[in-house]
Amino acid sequence: FSSNAKLNSVVGHILHSSILVPYHGWRISHRTHHQNHGHVEKDESWQPLSERLYNSLDYMTKKLRFTMPFPMLAFPLYLFARSPGKKGSHFNPSSDLFQPNEKKDVITSTASWLAMVGILAGLTFVMGPLKMLKLYAVPYVIFVMWLDFVTYLHHHGHEDKLPWYRGKEWSYLRGGLTTLDRDYGWINNVHHDIGTHVIHHLFPQIPHYHLVEATEAAKPVLGKYYKEPEKSAPLPFHLLGVLAKSLNSDHYVSDTGDVVYYQTDLKTSSSAQSSD
Template identity: 30%
Template sequence: MSAVTVTGSDPKNRGSSSNTEQEVPKVAIDTNGNVFSVPDFTIKDILGAIPHECYERRLATSLYYVFRDIFCMLTTGYLTHKILYPLLISYTSNSIIKFTFWALYTYVQGLFGTGIWVLAHECGHQAFSDYGIVNDFVGWTLHSYLMVPYFSWKYSHGKHHKATGHMTRDMVFVPATKEEFKKSRNFFGNLAEYSEDSPLRTLYELLVQQLGGWIAYLFVNVTGQPYPDVPSWKWNHFWLTSPLFEQRDALYIFLSDLGILTQGIVLTLWYKKFGGWSLFINWFVPYIWVNHWLVFITFLQHTDPTMPHYNAEEWTFAKGAAATIDRKFGFIGPHIFHDIIETHVLHHYCSRIPFYNARPASEAIKKVMGKHYRSSDENMWKSLWKSFRSCQYVDGDNGVLMFRNINNCGVGAAEK
């Protein structure tokens, strides 16, 4: 679909009798069959609408949330081990009940761990405080505890923000094109032919993504950009000269690796002093929960049947940042995950605004974005299934690429 133009009077020069051609924003058909119109506002329009006070970063406020989340984790651990579990086993020895008890405990700890992860993410964007060295120290400490290479991810994530929705420059959840998708399916031969559109296969791939997606991204750059001129074993967040980073970043990549090594030593000492069960139930399982939430949140922020991607010629920063979506996650989203779900569109326009100022800033940019602001109050678990079924690859012939699938969801299904 090519760009559309109309002939008529220039709205910026209505007193002129001359006719000019005014370009109309491109359009495309989304997966649901609705017309998507490319945004026509600028980043200057967006930033100009945000109240000045929203940019204020308060170190005391940010540190309060760090210590609050750590306190919640420690208190939950103490109450569980010292009071609740002894009380439970005094009444029952049923294995199913005990399993459910510990599953609930790790779930709660995983929620607070994700909150800590989000605060470290604030540090990486320098939204934590006005002091860069404080931001990086706090971020490095918190992320290292969760086995996240702080500076490495900070740099790759920063590139993601600079090129969101760009097909050849974005850094994560870059969708396959129609040709790439068909090629990947052909690789699996008959297995793909007989199972590719089945809900069971969708469930299997969804579980793989949720349980291993974050680790795979760190180690092998899954869903990231290819680097054909560099050996694939270097496409990770730990190699000092990985193509994910610039050469000048090597020292900071080393510091990231040092943080991981230090935490590895801490976990080893933990195991030797308190045993495998303590390490497993208090750190490892909550760590898996954190990894799940990261993929869950990030996937749904950047994947939706209504969401576009752009080729290099069509992309602009303002268009790419609008190719995100705000969602709602009940009490957990604003109170434990620090609004990272509910104010993500704003975050892509100005990532240095701290989360506690993001709500008023979001309201301000909605007035500029108008119909281009994207949000959903659908249950996120339902959205996860629908998006995974509907958004398998992107296709388009005018520089605006929309999600398509082979699961008979919506329009434009590919040939199997």
């Protein structure tokens, strides 16, 4: 946003707190995601479950993780408790997400988040719960579902299974090439062309207004390693089928091996289909 870190922080806190996201906590975990994209253990947010971890989950947890619409409501839970197998919270300065010198930043963001909760509570008291439900709660749920939808599909759901890496097989370039571009039709411009996700991951310093241009320039260089996204109608309804198919088949990866692919638990798959 700006070369001025203080200005970034002020604007970031105002905007992120307004949607109940702790600015520094999210900034740092998202940085971790970019630095470790495509790594089975070190990636952040939508990284795969190992087979052992997957098998340790109870039936209800599996159902909630892989049955629509529940995965599309995961973001607030992720902020509080991260993903299965990970410890800590975006609000806790002692979480292993953060370095010791980042604690003050995390405390500031948590305080800002609490202030926003207080503002929302006050507005609810003054305006009434029903009006706040219409003006804030419903738009917030839509935001959460869209965010989960977009972030999931940028790392899952290609017709060809994409690898995840461990150990010496992982590299920044290899990990970045496991990300996927998506076409969102009319919505592309609304969220600043983030559908050009491969270039965003390989070169996160490129501003959003150059992402399309940079992607076109990179395609000849990437060659077969670039996966052209399916062209969207004005609204990206085609991605609903992609999402459903991925949730029905991309369940866990092997506990061993430095190059692994998603595998399917037929019990979870059949359970999800019966729910549909």
